[in-house]
Amino acid sequence: MNQNKEKSGTGEKKRDTYRTRFAALAKSFLKIGAFTFGGGYAMIPLISREMVEKHGWLTDKEMLDIFAVAECTPGVIAVNCATFVGYKVAGYTGATLATICVVFPAFVIISTISLFVHAFKNLEWVAYAFSGIRVGIIILLFMALLKFVKHIDKNIFSILLIAAAFLLSAFTTINTIWLLMGAIVLGIFINLYKVCRCKRGGK
Amino acid sequence: MYVLLDLFVTFFEIGLFTIGGGYAMIPLIQQEVVAKGWINMMDMMDFIAIAESTPGPFAVNIATFSGMFTSGLAGAVAATVGVVMPSFIIILLIARKSANIFANSYVRSALCTIRPVIVGLITVVIFRFAKLGFVTANTTRFPIEIRAAVTLFLLGVIWFVQKRRGKKFSPVMVVLASAGLGIILYGIIPRLFA
Numbered sequence: 001m002n003q004n005k006e007k008s009g010t011g012e013k014k015r016d017t018y019r020t021r022f023a024a025l026a027k028s029f030l031k032i033g034a035f036t037f038g039g040g041y042a043m044i045p046l047i048s049r050e051m052v053e054k055h056g057w058l059t060d061k062e063m064l065d066i067f068a069v070a071e072c073t074p075g076v077i078a079v080n081c082a083t084f085v086g087y088k089v090a091g092y093t094g095a096t097l098a099t100i101c102v103v104f105p106a107f108v109i110i111s112t113i114s115l116f117v118h119a120f121k122n123l124e125w126v127a128y129a130f131s132g133i134r135v136g137i138i139i140l141l142f143m144a145l146l147k148f149v150k151h152i153d154k155n156i157f158s159i160l161l162i163a164a165a166f167l168l169s170a171f172t173t174i175n176t177i178w179l180l181m182g183a184i185v186l187g188i189f190i191n192l193y194k195v196c197r198c199k200r201g202g203k
Numbered sequence: 204m205y206v207l208l209d210l211f212v213t214f215f216e217i218g219l220f221t222i223g224g225g226y227a228m229i230p231l232i233q234q235e236v237v238a239k240g241w242i243n244m245m246d247m248m249d250f251i252a253i254a255e256s257t258p259g260p261f262a263v264n265i266a267t268f269s270g271m272f273t274s275g276l277a278g279a280v281a282a283t284v285g286v287v288m289p290s291f292i293i294i295l296l297i298a299r300k301s302a303n304i305f306a307n308s309y310v311r312s313a314l315c316t317i318r319p320v321i322v323g324l325i326t327v328v329i330f331r332f333a334k335l336g337f338v339t340a341n342t343t344r345f346p347i348e349i350r351a352a353v354t355l356f357l358l359g360v361i362w363f364v365q366k367r368r369g370k371k372f373s374p375v376m377v378v379l380a381s382a383g384l385g386i387i388l389y390g391i392i393p394r395l396f397a
Contacts, residue, residue: 034258037375041224043260069297072314075290077224078260083294092295099291103283106259110267111279113253121249125390132385133252134245134336135354136377139362140255141329143374144226148322151223158319165323169230176234176324180220183320187313 021090022097024055029082029101036078043078043102047085057089078102161186206274207281213239214266214285222317225254225261230324232265233331241273244335252382255374262286350388357384 028050036042048063058066066088070080079099086098120126152158161183168174213235221228229251236242242250254264263283270282336351361380365372 033260037256037258037373070294071223072310073290073293073297074219074222075293076218076221076260076262076286079263079287079290080294083291084298087295087298095291095295095298099287102260103263103287106257106263107267107279107283109257109259110254110264111271111276113257114268114271114279117249117253125386128390129382129385130249130252131350131389132354132381132383133378134248134332135351135385136358136381137248137251138329138332138336138355139358139377139381140251140374141226141229141325141332143372143377144224145322145325145329148223148227148318148325152318152322153315161316161319162323162326165320166326167323169324169327170330176230177216177220179320179324180317183317184313187316188309190316191309191312 018090018094021055021057021094025086025089025094026097026101028055029086029098030105032082033078033102034105041077043081047081051085051089055089058085062088207277209239210241210270210273210278211281211285214270214282215288217266218262218286219289221262222314223321225265226325227321228262228265230321230328232269233328236269241269244331246272248332248335252378256378354381354384354388 028047032043032046032050036046044067048060051058052060052063066081066084070077070084073080079102082098082102083095086095088094090097121130165179165183168179169176217228217231217235220231233244233247237244237247250265250268254261254268257264263286266282266286267279270278270280272278273282337348358377358381362372
């Protein structure tokens with residue numbers, strides 16, 4: 001609508017400024033937030049369809065780079081993608097807008113559900129379903145685990161790290177955050193002294 | 204007020220130390236949120252299922268849930284903003300420089316060591332969840348919950364069959380299938396033999 005107004009006003013073909021992009025960016029990310037199940041990875045094809053194919057704001061190559069960064073930086077993958085894409089498409093305001101829009105549908109849906117969930121779970125047959133689901137969760141976690149394992153260098157060092165993390169987390173009360181920080185520090189030391197080469201680090 | 208600040212800070216921490224998506228967050232949530240008594244382990248398992256079967260980023264769903272349970276809508280806002288903030292700040296810092304962060308060998312080697320640690324941590328969570336689902340307190344003869352074992356076995360079979368057919372066993376399908384099996388094994392079958 002804004003675009004039509006500007007079209008008739010200025011007589012230009014189709015003005016593509018940051019301002020005209022805001023509404024489309026918001027609409028795209030609301031849609032992405034409302035219709036993707038299963039988090040960041042499921043969003044990737046949708047984001048690239050909206051941004052690359054529909055609007056042509058980003059190229060395929062840029063999109064791939066954004067996803068690579070989103071996966072490997074700290075934080076929620078979906079939010080990482082939204083912030084990055086929003087920034088590339090329409091600066092800081094774009095980044096803020098895309099981030100709010102990708103989170104908003106989930107926020108509304110979950111706050112509504114959480115009002116009813118306890119009453120719902122107390123229904124007899126729903127409780128049976130949840131007994132099954134608690135087993136299903138184990139499968140879900142296992143699938144997530146396999147995904148992580150795929151991205152690990154297959155060497156003795158990784159196996160030692162897995163074992164160390166497992167033992168420390170299972171049998172001591174060390175804070176998980178310290179374990180993760182320890183891993184980062186170790187990574188830095190390894191690089192300083194070139195103990196081993198990391199092949200898959202960037203993937 | 205203190206609770207809101209605590210929620211914000213806790214989820215900010217969780218957001219900051221999550222690398223590689225929602226599931227990497229679960230060991231942290233288990234430690235921080237469950238330990239603080241905001242939610243219990245059972246609730247957390249149910250949340251994961253609900254988060255997987257509703258749209259939106261998994262991590263955001265969990266944060267909203269925990270916040271809502273702890274102190275209503277204000278809590279939900281505090282937790283959600285907290286979990287989103289680290290992503291937002293870090294990505295803007297990276298995007299502004301628009302340098303390829305993987306050219307940095309330190310970033311690469313840190314990723315190299317952090318992923319195995321996450322695998323180790325998730326494995327521990329799997330064992331803790333399994334203990335809740337499988338080990339029964341009230342049976343004197345046999346400590347394993349047979350219905351849970353059967354559910355796990357059948358889910359494994361479905362997964363295998365889907366894989367053979369070249370199809371994915373998506374998280375939503377896992378939740379639906381396990382809910383169905385739960386209704387059959389915990390609800391219908393005991394009634395038939397009662």
